[in-house]
Amino acid sequence: MDHPIAYDLIRKLPKVDLHVHLDGSVKPETLMELAQQRGVSLPARSRKQLLPHMQVEDDCTSLKMYLSKFDFVLPFLQTGEALRRVAHETVEQAAAHTIGYIEVRFAPQLHRGAGLSVEEVIHHVVEGLRSGERKYGVVARGIAICMRHHGSKENIEVIEAAASRSGKGIVAVDLAGDEASYPPQFFREVFAVSHKRGLPVTIHAGEAAGAENVLEAVTRLGAVRIGHGVRVKENPELMRLLAKQRIPLEMCPISNLQTKAVTSWEQYPIRDYFERGIKVTVNTDNPTVSGTNLTKEYRVLADKFGFAATELAELVMNGVEAAFLEESEKRVLRRRFRRQFRELGVG
Ligand SMILES: O=c1[nH]cnc2c1ncn2[C@@H]1O[C@H](CO)[C@@H](O)[C@H]1O
């Protein structure tokens, strides 16, 4: 293995985060303020005491257990003001790790508890992303999520609303939630609508269930990217298909270990995928819930999988190519990143 790469170099390396959930990125300090504004008392008075409520512990045994953490923060993300703030702060946190481009995903139907419409939720999140973009110089876009436990009607409503904001802050739609209980074939009708409306699709698959879900997502739901895809390794033919069709995987190493998509780093297939030519990208999933940031994720790849600095830069560029951006916007990003790599002596 090369000599270890300095943490500081990884932090300074320009990066992209294509898979980060809005409600998994709430700062504990912000939650305390949002609770205070609403006159609700929280079970903790300090950041340190609050974190265990918002973050998974080492004892997390499944995706289902991981997802239960979202119940704690969602009641506080029901107003336009709160949504704008957490969207803005998600961009702020990205900037702290030299992320030049971010796609923030959120499920509009989970933010309607105080009467906001799907369109209003989308509007406020996009406004928050835009203000973060202006302040921190991070290009930021939104992805609207359909939830697996919601009905077709609610999910189609999300897709229609996202489609009418396409190119105006929203770039794609996703499917998230409890994968083991709701396989992708339940959602053919829903994603036919995004196909009809010309909206790109990424699907969480191969995280809490097998490779067949990834195959279904790609061949029947029209997914052009896959969230996680950890269990693609079960099917060599599928690995070849993804490499050949250049379908990027949005991998989130620390989250993937926590949700038990794999039980140890030895089983984590990222090196193997990379060697096979699959377009692997590296992302955070949920900075707060997973206690992570993108520097930490890339450091895992250097430390546990021997990725050299030039290989990390290649993973970053996979992310740029996989971005749901116009070709002209990608070109700008590509040039800027290459220049920054050179200035850092990488590549
Ligand atoms: O890794 C994941 N797999 C599946 N669903 C997830 C993951 N992380 C978050 N969410 C789900 O997406 C919702 C909207 O952001 C969250 O509330 C959570 O339920």
Ligand SMILES: [Zn+2]
């Ligand atoms: Zn996710």
